[in-house]
Amino acid sequence: MSAPPRLVEIRQKVLKQNDLLARDLRDRFHAAGVFVASLVSSPGAGKTALLEKLLTRLREDGWRVAALVGDLATDNDAARLARSQAPVRQIVTGTVCHLEAAMVEGALDGWSLDDLDFLFIENVGNLVCPSSYDLGEDLRLVFMSVTEGEDKPLKYPTIFNTADVAVITKMDLAAAVEFDMTAAHASIQSVRPGMRVLEVSSKTGAGMDELVGFLNKTRATKAFEMSAVES
Amino acid sequence: MHELSIALSMIDMAAEEAARRGGARVHAIHLRLGRLSGVVKEALLFSYDVACEGTTLEGSRLVIEEVPVAVYCPVCRAETTLDSVQMFCCRVCGTPTPEVVRGKELEVTGLEIEE
Numbered sequence: 001m002s003a004p005p006r007l008v009e010i011r012q013k014v015l016k017q018n019d020l021l022a023r024d025l026r027d028r029f030h031a032a033g034v035f036v037a038s039l040v041s042s043p044g045a046g047k048t049a050l051l052e053k054l055l056t057r058l059r060e061d062g063w064r065v066a067a068l069v070g071d072l073a074t075d076n077d078a079a080r081l082a083r084s085q086a087p088v089r090q091i092v093t094g095t096v097c098h099l100e101a102a103m104v105e106g107a108l109d110g111w112s113l114d115d116l117d118f119l120f121i122e123n124v125g126n127l128v129c130p131s132s133y134d135l136g137e138d139l140r141l142v143f144m145s146v147t148e149g150e151d152k153p154l155k156y157p158t159i160f161n162t163a164d165v166a167v168i169t170k171m172d173l174a175a176a177v178e179f180d181m182t183a184a185h186a187s188i189q190s191v192r193p194g195m196r197v198l199e200v201s202s203k204t205g206a207g208m209d210e211l212v213g214f215l216n217k218t219r220a221t222k223a224f225e226m227s228a229v230e231s
Numbered sequence: 232m233h234e235l236s237i238a239l240s241m242i243d244m245a246a247e248e249a250a251r252r253g254g255a256r257v258h259a260i261h262l263r264l265g266r267l268s269g270v271v272k273e274a275l276l277f278s279y280d281v282a283c284e285g286t287t288l289e290g291s292r293l294v295i296e297e298v299p300v301a302v303y304c305p306v307c308r309a310e311t312t313l314d315s316v317q318m319f320c321c322r323v324c325g326t327p328t329p330e331v332v333r334g335k336e337l338e339v340t341g342l343e344i345e346e
Contacts, residue, residue, distance in 0.1 A: 003345065003346065005343040007342070007343050010339060011338060011339070011340060012339050013337060013339075014237055014241055014338065096233075128269065129233040131269035132269035158316070159269075162269075190317060190318050191316070191317060191318075193319050193328055193329045
């Protein structure tokens with residue numbers, strides 16, 4: 001006769017493997033001096049359009065940039081991003097609705113991180129699942145387009161809470177869809193008080209200077225912090 | 232819907248632990264699940280039963296303890312539980328605060344095992 005079941009205490013994070021791998025990646029990125037930013041949004045919010053402009057602009061400014069782009073089934077986004085002349089790799093996730101640290105690690109195979117200043121990781125279009133997975137990035141940008149509605153942050157508070165910066169996209173359409181900017185900012189501040197918000201239009205280029213300036217400044221601050229830790 | 236892969240990870244973890252204990256049978260997994268973990272309780276429970284099929288954990292239960300979101304209020308200098316994840320502010324004085332102290336947990340806390 002066996003003993004009745006007993007409760008054994010263990011404490012283990014379910015995503016421990018991902019978290020450990022993300023930490024290793026972050027260490028690798030820092031050692032190589034590459035600043036890593038990830039992009040999350042719903043499908044169609046304009047991540048790829050903005051990233052293409054961003055890669056082109058940063059390259060023109062003399063930075064060494066590259067991108068990884070997640071997609072469920074196609075390599076269309078990688079083809080679009082490759083027009084920027086920057087190295088781009090597609091991560092086809094199949095049925096998986098988000099990127100994980102292991103996919104990022106696999107996609108980096110053969111790339112010399114020492115030859116990069118910026119690496120962008122475009123997640124699969126999804127405002128739910130990516131929130132649980134650390135990818136080793138320094139900065140997570142959550143995008144919302146003016147065509148989606150001002151209350152998007154209230155519907156997806158978790159992703160806004162794991163992100164560092166909110167980017168409102170398709171600003172050229174704001175008037176046409178009567179986007180209420182005050183309400184949008186209020187929604188963001190309600191789920192993430194103090195969150196930095198940038199407004200851009202990939203089509204007209206409005207707001208791009210601010211975004212590029214912000215990325216440069218954040219990268220410089222990070223590099224300074226890293227060298228301070230090392231010295 | 233990433234709850235299925237979360238369920239599979241938990242089952243692997245529990246099966247490994249059971250094997251380390253000489254092939255103990257796992258009757259239940261206890262999990263702490265934060266409201267800000269990005270994981271939906273109902274979807275996870277459904278996925279768990281599906282994921283257990285054909286494994287050594289078939290027939291086991293998933294016991295979920297939900298963890299409400301708590302934030303730190305810099306004015307009250309105290310932790311406060313949120314009424315709603317749509318409104319990050321102190322429930323006592325109303326000060327907005329982004330400082331989450333609890334609610335992101337996705338952590339196995341125990342196993343009910345029969346040795």
